[in-house]
Amino acid sequence: MLGQMQSQPLLISNLIVHAERHHAGTEIVSRRVEGDIHRTNWGQVAQRSRRIANALDALKLGFGERVATLAWNGYRHLELYFGVSGSGRVLHTLNPRLHPEQLVWIVNHADDRAICFDMTFLPLVQAVWRKCTGVKHWIALCDADKLPADSGIDGLQSYEAWIGGQSDTYTWPEFDENCASSMCYTSGTTGNPKGAVYSHRSTLLHAYGAALPDALGCSARDAILPVVPMFHVNAWGLPYSAAAVGCKLVFPGGALDGKSVYELIENEQVTMAAGVPTVWQMLLGHLQQNGLKFSTLKRTVIGGSACPPAMITAFNDQYGVEVLHAWGMTEMSPLGTVCTLKNAQVALPPEEKLQVRLKQGRTVFGVDMKIVDEAGNEQPWDGKSYGDLLVRGPWIIASYFKGEGGDPLRYDAAGRGWFPTGDVATIDADGFMQITDRSKDVIKSGGEWISSIDVENIAMAHPAVAMAACIGMRHPKWDERPIVVVVKKPGAEVTRDELLKFYDGKIAKWQVPDDVVFVDAIPLGATGKMQKMTLRQQLKDYVLPGL
Ligand code: AMP
Numbered sequence: 001m002l003g004q005m006q007s008q009p010l011l012i013s014n015l016i017v018h019a020e021r022h023h024a025g026t027e028i029v030s031r032r033v034e035g036d037i038h039r040t041n042w043g044q045v046a047q048r049s050r051r052i053a054n055a056l057d058a059l060k061l062g063f064g065e066r067v068a069t070l071a072w073n074g075y076r077h078l079e080l081y082f083g084v085s086g087s088g089r090v091l092h093t094l095n096p097r098l099h100p101e102q103l104v105w106i107v108n109h110a111d112d113r114a115i116c117f118d119m120t121f122l123p124l125v126q127a128v129w130r131k132c133t134g135v136k137h138w139i140a141l142c143d144a145d146k147l148p149a150d151s152g153i154d155g156l157q158s159y160e161a162w163i164g165g166q167s168d169t170y171t172w173p174e175f176d177e178n179c180a181s182s183m184c185y186t187s188g189t190t191g192n193p194k195g196a197v198y199s200h201r202s203t204l205l206h207a208y209g210a211a212l213p214d215a216l217g218c219s220a221r222d223a224i225l226p227v228v229p230m231f232h233v234n235a236w237g238l239p240y241s242a243a244a245v246g247c248k249l250v251f252p253g254g255a256l257d258g259k260s261v262y263e264l265i266e267n268e269q270v271t272m273a274a275g276v277p278t279v280w281q282m283l284l285g286h287l288q289q290n291g292l293k294f295s296t297l298k299r300t301v302i303g304g305s306a307c308p309p310a311m312i313t314a315f316n317d318q319y320g321v322e323v324l325h326a327w328g329m330t331e332m333s334p335l336g337t338v339c340t341l342k343n344a345q346v347a348l349p350p351e352e353k354l355q356v357r358l359k360q361g362r363t364v365f366g367v368d369m370k371i372v373d374e375a376g377n378e379q380p381w382d383g384k385s386y387g388d389l390l391v392r393g394p395w396i397i398a399s400y401f402k403g404e405g406g407d408p409l410r411y412d413a414a415g416r417g418w419f420p421t422g423d424v425a426t427i428d429a430d431g432f433m434q435i436t437d438r439s440k441d442v443i444k445s446g447g448e449w450i451s452s453i454d455v456e457n458i459a460m461a462h463p464a465v466a467m468a469a470c471i472g473m474r475h476p477k478w479d480e481r482p483i484v485v486v487v488k489k490p491g492a493e494v495t496r497d498e499l500l501k502f503y504d505g506k507i508a509k510w511q512v513p514d515d516v517v518f519v520d521a522i523p524l525g526a527t528g529k530m531q532k533m534t535l536r537q538q539l540k541d542y543v544l545p546g547l
Contacts, residue, residue, distance in 0.1 A: 009174060009175065009176060009177035009200065009201075010177045010200055010201045010204035010205065011086070011172070011174070011175070011177060011200045011204070012081075012082060012085040012086050012181050012200050012203060012204070012240070013082070013085075013086035013087075013172035013173075014204070015082070015204070015207065015240055015243040015244055016042075016045070016046045016049055016082040016086060016243060017046070017172065018243065018244065018246075019042040019045070019046060019242075019243040019244075019246055020042055020043050020045075020046035020047075022246055023042045023220065023246030023247075024041060024042055024043030024046070025041050025042075025043065026041055026042050026220075026246055026247065026248055027039055027040070027041050027248050027249075028040045028041055028042065028044075028045055028075050028078060028248070028249045028251070029248070029249070029250045029251065029264075029268050030073070030074040030075045030250075030251040030253060031074075031251065031252055031253040031255055031260065031264060032074060032253055033072060033074070033118050033119055033120045033253050033254055034119075034142075034146075037267075038074075038075060040075050042243070042246065045075060045078055045079050045082065046082070047168040048079045048083070048163060048168070049079045049080075049081075049082035049083035049086060050083070050167075050168045050169065050170035051083070051163040051164075051166040051167070051168050051170075052079055052080060052082075052083025052084065052087070052163055052166075053083050053086060053087035053170045053172070054163075054166040054167055054168075054170055055083075055162050055163050055166045056083070056084065056087055056089055056114075057087070058166065059114065059136075059137055061089055061113055061114065062089075063088040063089070063175075063179075064088065064089065064090060064179065064180060065089050065090070065111075065113045066089070066090045066091075066092045066110050066111055066112045066113055066183070067080070067084045067089050067090070067091060067092065067112070067113065067114045067115075067116070068091075068092040068093070068094050068107060068110070068112040068114065068115045068116070068135075069091065069092070069093050069094060069115070069116050069117070069230075069231070070094045070096050070115060070116070070117035070118065070121045070124070070125070070231075071096075071116065071117060071118045071121075071141055071230065071231070072118055072120070072229065072230075072251075072252075072253045072254040073226055073227075073229060073230045073235060073251040073252055073253065074118075074141075074251045074253055075251065076116075076141045076159060077141075077230050077251075078230075078239055078249070078251070080116060081182075081230070081234070081239050081240075082243075084182075085181040085182055085200070085203075086172050087170075087172070087173065088173055088175060088179065090180045090181065090182060090183055090197075091181065091182040091183070092110050092112055092182070092183045092184075093182065093183075093184055093230060093231040093234065094106065094107065094115070094185075094231060095185070095229075095231045095232070095448075096121050096124060096231070097448055097508065097510070098187075098508060099506075099507050099508040099511070100124060100127055100128050102187070102193065102508075103124075103128060104128050104131045104132055105192065105193070106185050106193055106195075107128075107132045107134075107135060108131075108132060108133060108134060109185075109192075109193075109195070109401075109402070110183065110185070110195060110401070111134050112132065112134060112135055113134060113135060113136055113137065114135065114136065114137035114138075114139060115132070115135050115137070115138055115139070116139040116140075116141055116159060117138070117139070117140060117141060118140075118141050118254070119140055119141065119142050119146065120254055122140065122148070122151065125138065125153060126151065126152055126153060129153050129154075136155075137155065137157075138153050138154075138155060138156045138157075139156075139157055139158070139159050139162055140156060140157070140158050140159060141159045142158050142159060142160065143158060143160045144158040144160055144161040144164075146158065147161075177199065177200045177201035177204075178199050178200070178201055179199060179200060180197045180198070180199055181198050181199055181200045181202075181203050182197075182198050182203070182234060183195050183196060183197045183198065183401060184196050184198075184231070184232075184233055184234070184330055185330075186329075186330035186331065186449070187442075187449045187451055192404070194400040194401065194404045194405055195400055195401030195402070195404070196233075196330050196331050196397050196400065196401070197397075197400075197401050198234070198333060198395075201394070202333055202394055202395040203234075203237070203240055203333070203395075204240070205366060205394050205395055206237050206240070206333040206335060206366070206395040207237060207240035207241045207243075207244045208244065209335065209364045209365060209366040209367075209395070210236070210237050210238070210240075210241045210335050210364065211241040211244055211245055212364065212365070214338065214340045214362070214364075215335065215338045215340075215364045216236075216238070216241065216272070216274070216301055216324065216326075216335075216338065217272075217299070217324075217340075218238075218241045218242065218244075218245045218247055218272070219245055219247060220245050220246045220247055221247070221271070222245070222247040222248065222271045222272050223247065223248040223249075223250055223268055223269055223270045223271050223272075223296075224238060224242055224247055224248070224249055224250065224270070224271070224272045224273070224274070225249075225250040225251075225252065225261075225264060225265060225268070225270040225272070225273040225274070226238040226239070226249070226251070226273075226274050226275075227252055227256060227261060227273055227274060227275030227279050228274050228275045228276065228303075228304070228447075232304070232330075232447070233328070233329075233330050233333065233334040234333075235274075236274055236301070236303070236326075236328070236334055236335065237333060237334070237335065238274060248268070250264055250265075250268045250270055252264055256279055256282070257282055257286075258282040258283045258284075258285055258286025258287070259286050261273075261279065261282070261283050261286075262283060262286055262287065262292065265294065265296070265297055266294070266295060266296070269295075269296040270296060270297055271296055271297060271298050271299070272297070272298060272299045272300070272301070273297065273299075273300050273301070274300070274301035274302075274303075275300075275301075275302070275304075275447075276302070276303070276304035276305055276446065276447030277302055277304070277305050277306075277307055277308060277311060277447075277479060278305075278446040278447060278477060278478060278479065279447075280300060280302060280311055280315075281311070281476075281477055284311065284314055284315075287319070293319060294319050294320070294321060297319075297321050298321065298322060299321065299322045299323075299324055300315060300321055300322075300323055300324065301324045301326050301338075302323055302324070302325055302326065303325065303326035303327055303328060303334075304444070304447040305444050305447060305479040305480075306360075306435060306479070307323060307325045307358070309354060309358055311323070312325070312354060312357050312358065313354065323357065324338055324339065324340065325338070325339040325357060325358070325359070325360060325361060326338045326339070326360070326361065327360035327361065327423075327433070327435065329421060331396060331397045331408075331419060331421075332367070332391060332393075332395065332396050332397075332419075332421075333395040333396070335364055335367070335395075336360075336363060336364070336367050336369065336391060336421075337360050337361035337362055337363050337364070337367070337369070337433050338361045338362065338364060339356070339357055339358075339359055339360060339361030339362070339432065340361065340362070341353070341356060341357075342362075342430060345430075356432060358434070359428070359432040359433065359434040360425070360432075360433050360434055360435055361432060361433065362430070362431050362432055362433070363431070363433070366393050366394060366395060367391055367392075367393040367395075367396070368391065368392050368393055369389060369390065369391045369427070369433060370389075370390050370418070370427075371385070371386060371387035371388065371389055371390070371425055371426070371427055372387045372388050372390060373387050373388075374388075376410065376412075379427075381427040381428060381429055381431065382426075382428065382429065383426055383427070383428030383429065383432075383434075384426060385426065386424055386425060386426045386436050386437075387424065387425070388420055388421075388423075388424060388439060389420075389421045389423045389424065389425040389433070389435075390410060390418035390419065390420050390421065391418065391419050391421060392416060392417065392418045392419065396419050397419060398417065408420070422438060422439050422440030422442075423435050423437075423438055423439070423440075424436050424437040424438065424439055441453065441532070443470070443471075443472035443480050443481075443482045444472070444479060444480055445472075445475070445478045445479065445480050445481055445482070445510065445511075446477075446478045446479065446510070447479075448510070450470075450472075450482050450511045452469075452470035452471070452472075452482065453470075454507055454511070455468075455470035455482055455484055455503075455507070455511070455513055456468045456469060456470050456484070458502065458503055458506050458507065459484050459486060459499065459502075461502075462494060462499060462502050463489075463492065464488055464489055464492035464493060464494035465486055465487075465488065465489065465492075465494065465499070466487045466488060466489040466490075466492075467486070467487040467522050467530075468484050468485065468486050468487075469484070469485045469522050469530045469532060469535055470482050470483070470484050470485075470513065471483060471485065471532050471535060471536055471539070473514075473539075473542065473544050475544060475547070476547070481513075481514045481544055482511070482513045482514065483513050483514055483515045483516070483517055483542075483544070484499070484513040484515075484516050484517070485516075485517045485518075485519055485522060485535060485539070486499065486516055486517070486518055486519070487518075487519060487520065487521060487522055488518060496515070496516040496518075499516045500512060500513070500516060514544050514545060515544060515545050517539065517542065522535060523535055523538070
């Protein structure tokens with residue numbers, strides 16, 4: 001017997017229709033790259049997203065074609081989230097922090113047809129646009145009078161002129177909820193970046209899950225500040241959850257320093273903010289230096305890297321702000337776990353409570369997780385046994401764009417596919433997961449990935465280098481910074497500075513290692529693989545320059 005409920009596809013357009021109908025006047029505030037504060041609301045965002053849909057029709061962009069953004073968090077980016085996906089095209093959020101060559105590779109791999117970019121990225125676009133061979137339309141997110149006459153980019157138009165001439169009447173199409181809605185590349189694993197392709201269904205289910213009280217707890221009474229960029233897994237899905245609950249959104253643009261973020265929190269009466277630890281480090285530094293307090297902020301979601309204990313304590317004890325330590329991945333839309341206490345833990349003494357809060361937390365309903373040993377045997381949830389962390393659920397990828405890297409899943413005896421996260425974790429009896437290590441060979445600095453393979457390959461291209469291993473070292477501000485450990489070829493010479501100079505122009509500046517450590521030998525395993533755990537152990541007393 002089938003259920004007798006109405007069958008309606010879960011589509012991103014439903015979100016903006018709902019936000020307009022029920023929360024039209026609720027504000028969306030953005031610090032623009034122009035420097036000023038801009039105010040709009042859900043009603044206007046909805047209207048302008050319909051103009052975008054008409055403008056895309058006018059460009060004759062087909063269903064499923066990719067429209068990319070190269071933009072900070074702001075209202076225009078939000079409009080594109082709904083206008084592009086709602087009309088059946090796929091929103092591809094590009095990470096402007098990548099090296100230009102990597103960006104070109106990603107744009108071409110994704111077959112992007114149009115790119116909408118913030119004016120701060122004009123020099124970057126000028127440098128790469130000729131190499132992005134499939135891109136037919138370049139749109140600058142600015143007013144018509146801000147468009148430079150001599151940009152050198154063929155056919156460049158301003159966003160306001162582009163959508164300004166369009167009608168704001170548009171009927172959102174209905175289609176299969178499993179169609180692609182947006183995509184985001186991750187360089188979190190080895191090899192070329194891979195695209196995670198979200199569907200309308202996965203995005204809506206994630207929006208429901210993320211908004212739950214024991215997840216990010218979003219409500220119409222909130223003013224949410226996503227400091228996490230909209231090019232990082234859709235700002236952790238917050239724009240969608242915000243539309244579902246109809247809360248106020250506050251966008252920081254490109255100004256992520258402590259002073260700018262603090263001013264926005266206070267002036268806009270922000271109740272909840274979300275970002276990586278590095279951003280909160282800058283914010284706390286600003287508060288401490290200037291003896292400031294928060295008057296409205298109740299919660300901060302901290303994820304993307306492990307949240308240091310001192311940060312949890314500072315927010316909680318000095319500022320009365322609850323830290324929601326969260327864990328997830330690009331491949332998981334991204335939310336996997338959030339650390340919110342269970343009833344029995346609320347009365348624990350502060351030190352014990354802190355030990356719980358340091359964990360990455362419990363799964364949000366919709367995500368299942370387990371830890372396994374090398375043979376795939378599930379490990380007990382005792383808080384001590386650790387293993388590879390595997391996940392499954394309707395907002396976790398089944399495969400990468402174009403099938404890159406083959407089938408990423410591992411199958412259990414029942415034939416169910418689990419996605420291996422590359423994280424190593426314990427899970428306690430209450431279901432709180434804690435990351436203890438990473439099995440993937442990457443470094444995360446300030447919330448952004450650095451491929452150790454790329455760093456090693458460049459060093460290896462130097463004529464004096466016989467072997468190179470890139471490892472991450474703890475850093476108080478950036479969480480991790482890369483160093484490269486090098487064995488020189490017999491009789492060959494290269495200095496630290498010469499080798500660091502060798503990285504110029506080959507990777508983004510922030511990905512260049514902080515130091516070179518010369519050694520006689522790098523420990524190798526039985527199969528000849530570099531033993532980085534042993535290497536890290538050997539360098540346990542090493543201190544990064546400047547610390
Ligand atoms: P990304 O795909 O860029 O979002 O990176 C996901 C990876 O970041 C995870 O697999 C972890 O290695 C790391 N990560 C994310 N959140 C946390 C956290 N709260 N604590 C420790 N590592 C984290």
